[in-house]
Amino acid sequence: MEMAIFSYPGLHFVLKWLHIFFGIMWIGHLYYFNFTQGTFMAQTDAPTKSQVQQKLLPVALYWFRWGAMWTFVSGLLMLHTASxxxxxxxxxxxxxxxxxxxxxxxxxxxxxxxxxPKQKIVIQSATQVAGGGSAIPEAAAAGAAALLASRTNTLFSIPMLFFMVAAPHLSIEMDLANQTTYYIFLLVVLGALEYNALKGKLGPITTVKGVITAGFILTAVVYFGMEVIL
Ligand code: HEM
Incomplete structure (x- = not known):
């Protein structure tokens, strides 16, 4: 009996299934952190906040970062099976x-x-304080840096999913001779946003509404850039 999954199209499909499974694990936690936990933490009292940092964060961050790793690995493998x-x-x-x-x-x-790495400092500091010790001086800055990167990932997740699903499902006529120009455009946009993620400010992505709106605007900018340049 021939089984559909034991072929390159089948392998590509199985990888895609796993990729989406891990993608949900990752992005589900990302949205939980940004849309739900942030709002809760801003309203709750200090002891509850400490409990969340000590007991909840390590578990949530475990599924979050390994979800990210396996989404990435399965994505890379699919670049091969797709070829x-x-x-x-x-x-x-x-x-x-x-x-x-x-x-x-x-x-x-x-x-x-x-x-x-930044959240590890936040967790460590909360644990030390709960044990009667002193807070780590860099913990507040580490928390702020993690928030900026996390909000940027929420911003990126919206165009990321658009283009990932567009690849096999939205046919766009392209003049591929202009590819280099397009990739320079993409590099400038992504480079500026990633620079901001590491060294800049939250600005319009401070709020949940702001980051979602910015995500749709960014999707439109990159999509129109692609259509106009190519
Ligand atoms: C981390 C880097 C990533 C890489 C290198 C990557 C790569 C890929 C590749 C090669 C495909 C196959 C496309 C095709 O068959 O035409 C794919 C599909 C897909 N990816 Fe990703 N991916 C990444 C991240 C993500 C993330 C974070 C998500 C979020 C859930 C995601 C969601 C999807 C979905 C839903 C599909 C199926 C597209 C479809 O067939 O409609 N990917 N990805």
């Missing part, structure tokens, strides 16, 4: 998937190299 079933990085699919993947890769890096 085996006729998709080309050099075609219009490539432009769309590389756009989505560029957002996703920055998001993954923000999780592992900014949010998680």
């Amino acid at each position: 085996k079933i006729g998709f080309s990085i050099q075609g219009d699919w490539g432009v769309k998937i590389l756009t989505g993947a560029a957002f996703g890769t920055l998001m993954w890096a923000n999780v592992w190299f900014q949010i998680w």
